[in-house]
Amino acid sequence: xxxxxxxxxxxxxxxxxxxxxxxxxxxxxxxxxxxxxxxxxxxxxxxxxxxxxxxxxxxxxxxxxxxxxxxxxxxxxxxxxxxxxxxxxxxxxxxxxxxxxxxxxxxxxxxxxxxxxxxxxxxxxxxxxxx
Amino acid sequence: xxxxxxxxxxxxxxxxxxxxxxxxxxxxxxxxxxxxxxxxxxxxxxxxxxxxxxxxxxxxxxxxxxxxxxxxxxxxxxxxxxxxxxxxxxxxxxxxxxxxxxxxxxxxxxxxxxxxxxxxxxxxxx
Numbered sequence: 001x002x003x004x005x006x007x008x009x010x011x012x013x014x015x016x017x018x019x020x021x022x023x024x025x026x027x028x029x030x031x032x033x034x035x036x037x038x039x040x041x042x043x044x045x046x047x048x049x050x051x052x053x054x055x056x057x058x059x060x061x062x063x064x065x066x067x068x069x070x071x072x073x074x075x076x077x078x079x080x081x082x083x084x085x086x087x088x089x090x091x092x093x094x095x096x097x098x099x100x101x102x103x104x105x106x107x108x109x110x111x112x113x114x115x116x117x118x119x120x121x122x123x124x125x126x127x128x129x130x131x
Numbered sequence: 132x133x134x135x136x137x138x139x140x141x142x143x144x145x146x147x148x149x150x151x152x153x154x155x156x157x158x159x160x161x162x163x164x165x166x167x168x169x170x171x172x173x174x175x176x177x178x179x180x181x182x183x184x185x186x187x188x189x190x191x192x193x194x195x196x197x198x199x200x201x202x203x204x205x206x207x208x209x210x211x212x213x214x215x216x217x218x219x220x221x222x223x224x225x226x227x228x229x230x231x232x233x234x235x236x237x238x239x240x241x242x243x244x245x246x247x248x249x250x251x252x253x254x255x256x257x
Contacts, residue, residue, distance in 0.1 A: 035214075046246050078173060124178075
């Protein structure tokens with residue numbers, strides 16, 4: 001396809017996307033980011049299989065300040081992708097496709113994913129004495 | 132039944148691929164599997180008192196933990212590969228770049244999947 005330098009009218013820059021549209025792109029972005037999380041998990045297990053010194057390097061990165069923040073962001077991203085994914089599966093079944101249900105589903109996803117993340121944080125903090 | 136596609140269209144590979152449904156279905160299947168598996172994984176790690184070497188290896192010595200972990204890794208990398216494929220197909224239109232990126236993603240998922248699964252097995256067995 002030859003590149004086209006003709007101007008486009010502004011669209012994403014000015015249109016206020018509905019909540020469901022924002023969640024839709026967030027679902028894609030969280031999915032792609034969870035690929036990085038999968039890489040991190042793979043590194044965790046691979047270094048654990050290699051030996052103690054290799055694992056210590058990986059562990060020090062994930063246990064560092066920024067490392068911990070990243071891990072909790074991954075946890076939230078996972079919970080969000082899970083909740084919105086379930087919403088997709090409900091739609092695939094043919095349910096909740098009317099506008100009201102879609103909007104209610106959007107709020108539900110945001111609330112449940114936040115609550116789930118808080119629960120995981122609480123469990124982890126109670127077992128380790130901190131985040 | 133004779134196809135309605137022109138010979139040129141057939142040779143150039145234009146038109147529907149006709150095998151997208153399996154992609155769609157496996158994506159849903161692995162996604163559904165990842166709901167319990169993923170939650171189990173996140174809560175299991177959160178319930179450990181620490182993530183140091185001894186804790187991780189002890190946790191993976193349990194047969195239930197090891198098998199669920201392997202299943203989760205399979206579902207994760209399969210789901211990831213399918214998802215990334217859709218993203219690339221949506222945004223990359225140059226034939227060569229798309230093919231290259233899709234091959235790299237595919238190889239990457241297989242490599243990481245195999246390495247992490249074998250690592251879990253090694254820890255479980257030894």
